[in-house]
Amino acid sequence: MYTGSLRALIDELGRLPGIGPKSAQRIAFYILKIPSEDARRLADSIVAVKDRTTLCEQCFNVAESGNLCDVCADDRRDAHVVCVVEDPRDIVAVERTQQFRGRYHVLHGALNPLEGIGPDQLRVRELLGRIDAEEITETILCTNPNLEGEATAMYLARLLTPLGIAVTRIASGLPVGGDLEYADELTLGRAIEGRRAVVP
């Protein structure tokens, strides 16, 4: 129904994740209406993120080109404790808790033999390299609590424990504010398995 540059824009927008044909159409018409400077700024920010963003050479978090990421560049952070995550977005989730003052290591995925993702496709070698170089004393395995994440955590634990450092895994259990009745049996099982002494 649409032709020319409007059709082209709707097609491009429709390729973005989570954007269906209706949303693409709505966004395209929104872009038609806003001032040219605003549209130009959006377009520029897309190009800029590709030109200027790279991976931190230390932890493989997202960083502005040629720099360490914000966490690695911050020397108030504890360099000896490293939280291992699958994805840069997971760093944001951990940071939001304000419970962690160490550094990160981004694997960029999780083990998934069916999709051909083994240790060589992840940043595992680089993690091993950091243990000695940065005198790391603890790694917190913060991969997702699903099949791939658990397998990855288990694999890393086997690799890291012989190096004589503490290797911990985030707890699985009932979400805060959750309800026993509605907990799935796997989660409740984990919560019981991971029970802790109550200090009165």
Added chain:
Amino acid sequence: MYTGSLRALIDELGRLPGIGPKSAQRIAFYILKIPSEDARRLADSIVAVKDRTTLCEQCFNVAESGNLCDVCADDRRDAHVVCVVEDPRDIVAVERTQQFRGRYHVLHGALNPLEGIGPDQLRVRELLGRIDAEEITETILCTNPNLEGEATAMYLARLLTPLGIAVTRIASGLPVGGDLEYADELTLGRAIEGRRAVVP
């Protein structure tokens, strides 16, 4: 949590309609991952739509700059019947029915005194100008069947009827495949009011 060009992109994306913070984040990381050419093509299509798109000088539909829109440029269409819509997107909806072979007129809104939108803010004067110039014999008032759309249709009917042309309004009623039981009383009332003789 994010900084630099990634932060800027997430902010820009978050301004688009229907894109919340989570979607903006997801799209930004998607853009980080795709090849630079693909990101560049998306950015270019945003700029192109602003540079190349304008409003059709005849009906105010979207058109490539300096041209009539696809409908007005197509001389197989009946120039004497004009379907009046609020928005260019409504044209796509009508076209999809394949029930209409005339031309369009886009008002770019509906009367809404509370938001300061009167006839002067809409393309009403231009519609009046077309009636004589293009020898229009019928206008189909195809504004939305809501408060603003009905008010606009009523206003236009009062304006156009004295010019001696046929002025019609799209029917309100139960949607095809609908269910009497679930119809709201306004719609069902309209359906009864607009009842038609059954020709056996």
